[in-house]
Amino acid sequence: MNATQPSDGVLVDRYGRVARDLRVSLTDKCNLRCTYCMPAEGLPWLAGPELLGDDEIIRLIRVAVRQLGVTEVRFTGGEPLIRPGLAGIVAAVAALEPRPRISLTTNGIGLDRLAPTLRAAGLDRVNVSLDTLDPERFARLTRRPRHADVLAGLAGAAAAGLTPVKVNAVLMRGVNDDEAPALLRFALAHGYELRFIEQMPLDAQHGWDRAAMVTADEILAALVGGFALTADPTERGPAPAETWLVDGGPARVGVIASVTRPFCGDCDRTRLTADGQVRACLFATEESDLRGALRAGADDDELARRWRAAMWGKRAGHGIDDPTFLQPARPMSAIGG
Numbered sequence: 001m002n003a004t005q006p007s008d009g010v011l012v013d014r015y016g017r018v019a020r021d022l023r024v025s026l027t028d029k030c031n032l033r034c035t036y037c038m039p040a041e042g043l044p045w046l047a048g049p050e051l052l053g054d055d056e057i058i059r060l061i062r063v064a065v066r067q068l069g070v071t072e073v074r075f076t077g078g079e080p081l082i083r084p085g086l087a088g089i090v091a092a093v094a095a096l097e098p099r100p101r102i103s104l105t106t107n108g109i110g111l112d113r114l115a116p117t118l119r120a121a122g123l124d125r126v127n128v129s130l131d132t133l134d135p136e137r138f139a140r141l142t143r144r145p146r147h148a149d150v151l152a153g154l155a156g157a158a159a160a161g162l163t164p165v166k167v168n169a170v171l172m173r174g175v176n177d178d179e180a181p182a183l184l185r186f187a188l189a190h191g192y193e194l195r196f197i198e199q200m201p202l203d204a205q206h207g208w209d210r211a212a213m214v215t216a217d218e219i220l221a222a223l224v225g226g227f228a229l230t231a232d233p234t235e236r237g238p239a240p241a242e243t244w245l246v247d248g249g250p251a252r253v254g255v256i257a258s259v260t261r262p263f264c265g266d267c268d269r270t271r272l273t274a275d276g277q278v279r280a281c282l283f284a285t286e287e288s289d290l291r292g293a294l295r296a297g298a299d300d301d302e303l304a305r306r307w308r309a310a311m312w313g314k315r316a317g318h319g320i321d322d323p324t325f326l327q328p329a330r331p332m333s334a335i336g337g
């Protein structure tokens with residue numbers, strides 16, 4: 001463990017991990033109501049003035065890229081596609097030197113319409129959430145009959161060249177855990193790259209139940225009956241997903257097993273919320289305010305200094321298995337993937 005925080009340079013923490021991957025939540029609002037994320041009535045959304053403006057977001061990302069060594073920027077939400085200024089923000093980030101890789105995590109609704117514009121603005125690739133191939137089950141899971149829109153969004157992303165198109169699927173016991181092989185067949189047939197995500201204790205209702213979570217071992221067991229999975233020779237590095245070649249490859253499948261196979265030791269993520277808070281970890285219970293400093297006239301050096309200080313204190317891991325584990329007050333819908 002490092003004893004002294006460096007006064008300049010990249011976003012390093014006490015354990016020597018360097019954050020290069022910035023996740024930016026552009027809104028806490030969403031046009032779906034997934035049962036494992038939020039209640040049917042939604043949540044008390046962040047009010048207008050609390051939200052960072054487009055210029056404020058662009059400025060903070062510029063500081064991160066130019067002064068803090070960030071090389072990846074991922075836009076998340078809530079649902080980032082509902083942010084009116086999204087294309088302009090993407091274009092401004094794509095114009096930065098050095099140019100970061102730019103991706104987006106979305107529920108796919110409206111992506112068929114927006115994909116060409118976002119691609120032209122500089123978006124490189126997308127991850128689209130899809131937990132089921134059954135429209136009725138989708139409507140029960142998300143409380144919205146928008147399954148066809150998500151499939152159209154996936155196809156639109158591929159057609160626009162936002163590749164590789166990655167699909168994120170969360171399996172829940174007794175709900176959609178029977179669909180693992182079918183989801184993989186669907187992804188293979190369309191050339192999408194599928195990752196299964198273990199459900200995490202980040203829901204707004206604080207109803208996460210470990211016993212109901214489908215583990216990585218169970219997901220893999222459900223797949224090996226129909227597919228030959230072999231170790232993926234690609235270097236994993238800090239990537240959240242553990243990946244396997246399917247039927248000899250090159251197609252791959254991934255599992256993001258934050259709970260049963262944590263990967264915190266190699267974590268390279270830093271997060272900025274839609275209301276200007278830095279989160280050192282998805283499960284952080286503390287946040288550092290950049291919005292206040294920014295609006296009080298802080299210069300870029302000061303913003304960079306505060307961001308470094310926020311990351312220096314990052315904990316070794318999420319601590320979910322720790323008896324003292326506390327689920328963060330801020331729900332996933334206001335943090336972003």
Ligand code: SF4
Binds near residue numbers: 265267268269281
């Ligand atoms: S739980 Fe936190 S430390 Fe672990 S990989 Fe995720 S963001 Fe990184």
